[in-house]
Amino acid sequence: MTDPNANRLWIQEALNLELAARDARPLSQRLYDALRSGIQQGRMSAGQALPSSRQLATELGIGRNTVLSAVDRLLAEGFLVSRQGAGVFVAEWQWAPRPSCNAVPDTELSLSRRGQRLLDFAGSTDERPTAFAPGVPALDQFPRERWQRLLRRHQQGAPLEWFDYQSAGGVRALRDALCDYLQLSRSVQCRPEQILITQGAQQGFELIARLLADEGDRVWMEEPGYGGAQACFASAGLQLEPVAVDDAGMDVASLPDATPSPRLIYLTPSHQYPLGSTLSLARRTALLWLARANDAWIIEDDYDSEFRYSSAPIASLQGLMDNAPVIYVGTFSKVLYPGLRLGYLVLPPSLVAPFQRLNARLHREGQYVAQAALADFISEGHFARHVARMRQCYRHRQALLRNALAPAVQQGLRLSSGHAGMHLVAFLESHALESELVERARQADLLLSPLSAYYQQGSGRPGLVLGYAGASDADIERGGRWLCENWMACIDHLPTA
Ligand SMILES: Cc1ncc(COP(=O)(O)O)c(C=O)c1O
Incomplete structure (x- = not known):
């Protein structure tokens, strides 16, 4: 043998x-x-x-x-x-029988039920910087050389503790710089110790869901709303309760009288995602008192408030009340670039220690060099300059898109106000029109996001979420013209309801 x-x-x-x-x-x-x-x-x-x-x-x-x-x-x-x-x-061992090609499990079949459900919230991952990927900033405008210089500065001087496991909540200089910025620009009430640096808003939602809610607890979500937050809360086993949104933001009055109070309330008060409304002062106050009276937490997702074109940025909800029952969530994904993976939470003092500990346990801290570089980027004024430049750039790109769509608007296409943010919403007459345009765009290699996909319940309102920030001027003009022509061609032959 x-x-x-x-x-x-x-x-x-x-x-x-x-x-x-x-x-x-x-x-x-x-x-x-x-x-x-x-x-x-x-x-x-x-x-x-x-x-x-x-x-x-x-x-x-x-x-x-x-x-x-x-x-x-x-x-x-x-x-x-x-x-x-x-x-x-x-060696002697039991050879596992080799599965035949047909028996190799299909990836979808091998997902858990939870995983399958979460994918429904996940949306497309095919968000290239082209017209009209929503939420993608102008990556080519980021001052990469300056950023590289700052990174090198901190790589060279990196202290030994940055090589170790840490649980202090992030680089102190960044928390100091952020605190100044948030107090001044966003009217957030905080001290640097209350800031926890995360790897983006998504990680912040994850920590909040795990630490403040138990499985089955209710979370009120804006309807339509942000799929990333929906996926995160669903994965923590929370019960998502959609609350309708109108021109004044989340409309709690639309809920049936007997609706039990939630444990968490997720909001984008400065610029509702994706419809774009601002939460009115009356509703802000009512929600703060509702949360306080019911031992609930408001999650204020302030993802793109810097990009406001018609007025100064709207002050935060967190700063409206002393010791507000609010966890303020910030991200650098829109204002700088999403690959940076840096965001932060502003926590009430009593929650700082548990959040720091869980973050260090569940996700680990890191990216200290990038954190320190970002602290300098902010304190040396580059951040404010970049934001101002991007505000101008996005205002210009929105104008280009509106211009390209003007013939359709004259014939009845309705667009959102666009007073802020990085996308416009085009409201459509029917779901059939929405599907037809999304399919035509796919064939033309354009990314059109259907508004109805942002709804959790029912078939949602038909429309298109048109990101303009990350696409070049030429792509926006070309994409806008394409949409205009195709909208006009489709309304001629599709039913309107
Ligand atoms: C409403 C909203 N919140 C937050 C984020 C940012 O998430 P992150 O910081 O995890 O990139 C996005 C990004 O698309 C968003 O649309």
Whole structure:
């Protein structure tokens, strides 16, 4: 059963094949790969002896150390075993039956029920910086060279603790700079200690859901609303309760009288996502008192408030009341770039320690170099300059889009006010029109996001969410003209309701 000679030929053959392959793998790696796949494919069965390393080296014309390195690795991984005085053998193990190609499980079938449900909130991941991907900033306008210089500055001077596990809530200089900015620009009431740096708003939602709500607890969500937050709360087992949105933001009065109070209330008060309304002062006050009276927490997602075109940014909800029952969530994904993965929470003092501890346990802290670079970016004035430049750029891009859509608007296409943000909403006459335009756009390699997909209940309102911030002027003009022509072509033959 153990015939070392029988194996020599195929090892020689397999190694020759490996050597013929044009790649940069060292010889010992090639021998290892040849032996391992031979064993896995059953060319050497369990118990068979391997020729001695000396023999293999001579016959293959390679160094003995090369052979030993490959064999030692296979011994360590359990593919081979060594028996004292007898040599090296293929290990005994139960070969799992190889599934036939047809039996390979389909990825979708192998997802959990929860995973499957979460994907419904996930939307498209195909958000390229083209007309009309929503939520993508002008990446090419980011001052990359300046940013690289700041990163290098902090890479070179990185203190030892940045290499370690930490749970202090983030780099202190960034929390100081953010605190100044939030107090001044957003009227947030805070001290630097109350700020927890996260890897984006999404991680903030995750921590809030895990720490402040139990499975089955209710969370009021704006309807339509942000899929990222919906997915996060659903994955924590919370019960999502859609609350209608109108021109004054979330309309709690639309809920039936007997609706039980929630544990969490998720809001985008400065600029409702995706419809764009601002939460009125009356509703802000009512929600704050409702949360306080019912031991609930408001989650204020302030994702893009810097981009307001008709007035100064709206002050935060958090700053409206002393010790407000609000967790303020901020992100640099819109104002700088999403790949940065930096955001923050402003927490009431009593929640700081538990959030810091859970964050360090669940996600770990990190990105200290980027955090320190960002602190300088803010305190040296580059952040304010970049925001001002982007505000101008997005105002201009929105005007280009409106201009391109003007002929359709003259014929009845209704657009959102666009007084803020990075997208416009075009309201459509029917779901049939929405689907037809989305399909036509797909074929034309344009990304059109259907407004109805932002609703959790019912078929939603038909429309299109048209991101303009991240696309070039030329793409916006081209995309706008395309949409205008196709809207006009479709309304001629599609039913209007
Ligand atoms: C409403 C809203 N909140 C928050 C975010 C940002 O999330 P993150 O910081 O995780 O990138 C987005 C991004 O698309 C958003 O649309």
